[in-house]
Amino acid sequence: MRCSPLVLTSLLASATTVLAGRSLGHVGKRLEQHVSKRAAGAQDTKRFAALPRAVDEPLFLNANTTKFAVNGTGIPDVDFDVGESYAGSLPISSDPDEDSNLFFWFFPSKNPAAEKEILIWLNGGPGCSSFEGLLQENGPFVWQYGTYKPVANPWAWNALTHTVWVEQPVGTGFSTGTITAKNEDDIASQFMGFWKNFVDTFAMQGYKVYIAGESYAGVYCPYIASAMLDAEDKTYYNMSGMLIYDPVIATDELQEPIPAVQFVDYFAGLFPFNDTFKADLKARDKKCGYSDFVEKYLVYPPKGNIPLPLPGTDANGTTLDECWNIYYDIFDAALLVNPCFDIYQIATTCPLLWDVLGFPGSLEYLPNGTTLYFDRPDVKAAIHAPANVTWEECSSDDVFVGGRDGSPPSNLKVLPNVIDKTQNVIIGHGALDMILLANGTLLGIQNMTFGGKLGFQERPDEPFYVPYNDITTLESLAAGGVFGTTHTERGLTYVGIDLSGHMIPQYAPSAAFRHLEFLLGRVDCMNCTTPFTIDTGAPQSAQSLGLGTAPQGWSDKKGNSTCTKRKRTSVKDKMRLLRK
Template identity: 25%
Template sequence: MGFIIKSSGKFSYQFIIFVILIVCCFLTIEIIDAAAIKDPTYNIVSSKLCDPNVKQYSGYIKINQFTNIFFWFFESRKNPKDSPLTLWLNGGPGCSSMVGLIQEVGPCRTIAGGTDVENHPESWIEVSNMLFIDQPVDAGFSFGDRIVSTTEQSSLNLYDFLQKFFEKFPEYSKMKFHIFGESFGGHYNGPALNSSEIAVMRSELPGCEQLIDNCYATGEALDCIAAEGTCMNISSHYIDSGLSVYDVRTTADLPLDYQVYFAKPEVMSAIGAQKSFTNCSLNVYAGFYLQGDMIQSHKTDVEYLLNRGFPVLIYNGDADFICNWFSGMTFVKSLIWTYQSEFNNSSMKKWIVGNNFGGETMSYDKLTFVRVYEAGHEVPLYQPTNSLDMFTKWINNEALTTESESKKRGINKRKI
């Protein structure tokens, strides 16, 4: 199995918990006809929205009496039976994975104004079956009586969901499985600031680091909340500049047209949605913050994966502030694993897509890092062609084409 994880310096614990559980447990499934199941656990429909030419399912899986998790699944456009299955999760914490579906890697994108959608030819369903899940409860269309407030709680709910999803659709349980997560907890840095603002941020950094160390040492929520507040405050110097935290090249925020689309009654009915759409849940975000969860490091969990032979891909858009590539590079070089020295001694190479520079990459054994040129926080939104190239080669266990390789083929390159 390949596991795709995208973040910068701090990883969403639900990915790691789920991977460990998958490694330790084997799922026994009775092969049955999914359409014949009559079970209140499942409230699922099959629509023709987004891409009417592929098999798709959406709706809810009830994992307990308090929790109804919404999902939208699409089969691959090409040879779905032999394609892998990729799980997509957005961050926040508390943001809907429908954002990734409709704005980044799904089979359709909203037109201006959000009144309708159009085909997305560079969707990742070109090469993979895709499963988008709104989690935890209160994100997107998911609902329930209990809102979780830690990544551990969220990961356990996610694991239960996937168990039930594969019970409902056993044909997808046999596929190669990839986990892909975006954002949630990138480390902050300081691009696009003047020298005095940078000096202030540097002067405040030791206090932030000391509080983080104290949080890790005690594990107490109050100590971790203190670290969260102090460290996030450092980034306020950047935020006050007016530039977007998702793209240092602009003052504009990310587009939100998809909220208009998901609010349409006919769309909600077609996909089986039973509550209004919540782009990012403030309740979930506040809960994670007040538990001190957002400052926690899961570096050791990534090391666990690498030391047990699981592939890990980490990439960042080079115009992203909130999950910037500087912190991503620092993080991957700090990982303690079997081939740490070999990875750190490997060179950063230009990544070539077609006749263009797509970015830079370094890789050794199971660890790959990619800096994506001309991309903000939601990399596939800015660079759909390059992100599809990266994803396709990753799931096929192929190395990205680099400058040294392209010279052998006589490719004339230009920066995109």
């Protein structure tokens, strides 16, 4: 592609607004550094009867929790009662001199099935606040970018189970103290100290614990869950399952540059590059050996562990700049043809919508006169947050000593440990996410040993079905029907989600709700037409569902599957296959 130096400089300069935001901060500093360098309403409750609502008798109010209680009718700009909740800080250890703490906001569930269980939600970064998830993904009220005001969320996760959103590690959001973590073992240890204090405060001894998150939480969650399992202490750490979305589970190269050109080919209509630039990408991809690598190793069953060094590296195993830059050049070129290109949801176009958290996509944007929601004094006061802390969606400062997480990828040890010990792990990936590519996640799975075998033995191709629902209010519309692809083997379920970007509970809330029902054991299939557990009367599809629809999983240069074609089976047989 060609454009004048003036235009190129202007557009790349605008891209620097990405720097410390949710978005590029989700998975680390590399893309942030690249951009910097280049630039030098009401819900329908007729059926959803189990949704949380204010009740006369709080479930968790006691002498220890009173100071954390939040007035459900006193949340700024929220014109309805969000119900019982608790927010505040708890230390990361039992040491009375401990100066570090994690900040949380806990929303109990009124669902009778939620007794003696709780789910932890973590956002990524490292250093991005989980209140992003609370406010724009799966909390009881949501304020999506471009919308007028907060609205009740019929897809809130505490409609199913007790849910707590935790800002971690230390240095994230309202979590304050001395940053001492050097790696994920330190993060897990600190979180477990916080969690013991949380359990004691809310008298939750013996509760089943589930953990979920997205992006860099693909590192956080497996390390924390694995540490809880290894503790063999079900009084405090009764880890029972894990759900991670668009997760960092493998090396950056596997999840970003290696599958990038195939991704652009598949979604060519969203990357309308000229022939010259496309030819240049193809030539560099071939020289680096990337598409050939995907074709060879994204197969089912895997041929063996992915050998090192990876393609496109020098004699020391370091990725060559010309190969890494394939990924970055795609991003830069996409911004030229679509100045509002969102690397987290590639179908996004202009205009750039405002966001109360400051990042409606790849670019930072907060109109003059507006303030980050959680940095407002009235919001801080409502949730007992420290008034002297400047809240950021993603921390401007490093949350690891030295600025680097020194831990191995989670797919090497801790993620398999969680799969094997819980037999209840879900990995979901949005089809329209480019910050982390679904084929890279699948490569990470195919290079992971769990249940005594390497990777999936069969290609994911079952239909992922989202139940139709009776939610008809415009601010809460969400998809139904076959909405992707799913597959389960040996305790691990993979779900590819159509039409979703990086933040699946935000872009596909009904799909995420079904994932959570499956994780909690409320339903036993995701390739069947079982209705939502809190919307049992909505009519469902009576047709054969066919195969899955999410595009990920292809492994040749043209985007076609090279695996052996399987005979189409009935929904009943697919259910049996899914659960084996």
